[in-house]
Amino acid sequence: MTIANLQNIRRELHRIPELGFQEYKTQAYLIKQINLIANDRTLIQEWKTGILVKIKGTNPSKTIGYRCDIDGLPITEDTGFSFRSSHEGRMHACGHDFHMTIALGSLQRIIEEPIQDDVVFIFQPAEEGPGGALPMMQSEEFNTWRPDCIFALHIAPELPVGTVSSKSGLLFANTSELFLDFVGKGGHAAYPHLTKDMSVAAGAFISQIQEIISRGIDPLDSAVLTIGKMESGHVQNAIAETARLEGTIRTLRPDTIHVVKRRLESIIRGFEINYDCSIGIDYGANYYQVYNEKNYVDLFKKAMKDEGLSYHEANKAMTGEDFGYMLKEIPGFMFWLGVESPFGLHHNKLQPNEDALTIGVRAVTKMIHELSSKNDDME
Numbered sequence: 001m002t003i004a005n006l007q008n009i010r011r012e013l014h015r016i017p018e019l020g021f022q023e024y025k026t027q028a029y030l031i032k033q034i035n036l037i038a039n040d041r042t043l044i045q046e047w048k049t050g051i052l053v054k055i056k057g058t059n060p061s062k063t064i065g066y067r068c069d070i071d072g073l074p075i076t077e078d079t080g081f082s083f084r085s086s087h088e089g090r091m092h093a094c095g096h097d098f099h100m101t102i103a104l105g106s107l108q109r110i111i112e113e114p115i116q117d118d119v120v121f122i123f124q125p126a127e128e129g130p131g132g133a134l135p136m137m138q139s140e141e142f143n144t145w146r147p148d149c150i151f152a153l154h155i156a157p158e159l160p161v162g163t164v165s166s167k168s169g170l171l172f173a174n175t176s177e178l179f180l181d182f183v184g185k186g187g188h189a190a191y192p193h194l195t196k197d198m199s200v201a202a203g204a205f206i207s208q209i210q211e212i213i214s215r216g217i218d219p220l221d222s223a224v225l226t227i228g229k230m231e232s233g234h235v236q237n238a239i240a241e242t243a244r245l246e247g248t249i250r251t252l253r254p255d256t257i258h259v260v261k262r263r264l265e266s267i268i269r270g271f272e273i274n275y276d277c278s279i280g281i282d283y284g285a286n287y288y289q290v291y292n293e294k295n296y297v298d299l300f301k302k303a304m305k306d307e308g309l310s311y312h313e314a315n316k317a318m319t320g321e322d323f324g325y326m327l328k329e330i331p332g333f334m335f336w337l338g339v340e341s342p343f344g345l346h347h348n349k350l351q352p353n354e355d356a357l358t359i360g361v362r363a364v365t366k367m368i369h370e371l372s373s374k375n376d377d378m379e
């Protein structure tokens, strides 16, 4: 795949972002591209809106897995790109268009120059939610070609093009989505005493729950509680009967997420009494931490140096990734790829530099070669 092709593919994918498990156009597009480069050593399986592609090795003793995510976000794009999203209210604001393009480019390289071991490329749906990794891993399709080791990348807007970054141990946090539905009693804005105002309750609730982090969590541990969306009421002169808060919980330790949830639930009980309302809670999708195996990160560091790329030691981050579920069972690692954007992940102006596409293909292909030439047992 030439550089121009990579750029075209990225732009075509950028135009059609779809939410988790609705990636129908994306899947069809990927299958079309995969069929263009497939040969008689290439096998393809579909799983829901995802795809698994296996390239048979010349003398395999193991299967190397490479995973990318394929879904977009419910964000309205504001980049002004000529190739901006054609799907209203949807955007590839987390770089999954880059992730897919780099996977396709690397897939082509491995098809053209087969290696000793089998390689499985995993195009996984629903990373942003509700989580595709866990159900995909439980599928027959995945287990037929279950990899012995696995890795993945994520774009990093704050890093320059030409750099990659990772660390051994914890890279990404444990996460849980959070959806809260407040139900009180509406009425005329001039008669608040006859109502149960859910705008007031939800506003107070947002302030109160911040104390869970500052007073409920060991300062040497770390947790985040973010409410990213708040909705209540219908009109300026009526009391809001309902309110909905949507957010996310992030913790460094797997157990701490349960501490946050228990404290949230006790605050909810108090609010139900104080505000004479009911509050429904739904934790949505929960992701396990991304924990990198040291041996794989060490090998990656060396491989990237040999490839002439600049390696930065990463800090752990409170981002989440359902790839953590794959790493929980299969040894491997995840790394950041520098794409130098003035706007960050999940921003409606995210502008990753397309020069990073070829860097990504080089990094992934080099690592696959490196894994194939290593001992079968890296533990």
Ligand SMILES: CC(=O)N[C@@H](CCC[C@H](N)C(=O)O)C(=O)O
Residues within 6 Å of the ligand: 094, 127, 128, 129, 154, 175, 176, 177, 247, 248, 249, 285, 287, 318, 319, 320, 321, 322, 345
């Ligand atoms: C890399 C990244 O940005 N991942 C997402 C994962 C979303 C998890 C889930 N929807 C949640 O919000 O808890 C992230 O927001 O970190």
